[in-house]
């Protein structure tokens with residue numbers, strides 16, 4: 001793929017944000033980043049859905065970026081960090097882009113404005129205005145079942161013409177829309193699936209990669225599927241996917257990132273599975289199923 005952003009294709013991890021006693025847990029964050037720095041992860045997204053970005057204030061988001069950069073640096077790993085931003089007011093998001101410009105991440109993942117359900121023209125003008133507010137690359141996050149609005153392919157392709165709108169995290173939940181986009185997109189615009197359960201099928205239909213919360217666990221196995229497909233080994237990739245396909249179902253059987261945090265906590269990667277309200281811990285039933293999955297790993 002020819003692209004002005006060769007770092008985009010691949011497997012990205014939307015990192016959980018560890019909390020302890022109500023605060024961002026820097027020690028766990030450092031340990032977690034060091035762990036993934038040694039894994040085949042091509043980029044990190046901070047403060048997105050999985051990172052509970054809506055419950056972080058500016059100071060915490062900045063700390064998240066600086067601790068993550070420092071941990072990657074200490075591990076000698078140079079992969080891009082994008083910061084998740086969401087909101088429903090173009091002006092406020094534009095100000096957030098200005099305030100965060102010097103924080104040290106390489107780009108932004110920006111969700112479609114939620115709740116107000118703007119028209120396609122409104123969405124076009126929204127993302128155009130945001131692209132004007134920053135020099136950094138932007139990945140659009142299209143997730144209609146969370147925001148209430150679907151950014152259609154005609155609008156996406158108009159936005160793909162902007163030099164710093166470099167890709168989409170595609171969670172449109174409509175495989176026909178995703179395939180149509182992959183077929184028509186310019187070469188320098190990356191389609192990264194964010195539908196964990198569609199990971200294998202999205203890659204076989206030409207997606208450039210993925211942003212997958214599920215890849216917090218079995219990271220190497222998730223990465224290997226893409227590697228096999230790129231090497232032309234589709235049967236091998238399918239066999240691998242058949243082993244992994246239950247993982248997204250398990251991790252998303254209750255609101256995410258509860259299950260992922262529980263799993264990471266039980267593995268000693270974070271010191272607490274704590275989340276911020278309105279997110280609450282996994283049920284006893286799900287905790288038991290995760291315990292069993294961890295035991296089966298060994």
Ligand SMILES: O=C(O)C1=N[C@H](C(=O)O)C[C@H](O)C1
Pocket residue numbers: 014045048049050051143146171194195196211212213214256
């Ligand atoms: O953190 C994210 O961003 C992700 N969001 C998707 C969602 O909102 O459900 C899932 C994806 O794996 C990561």
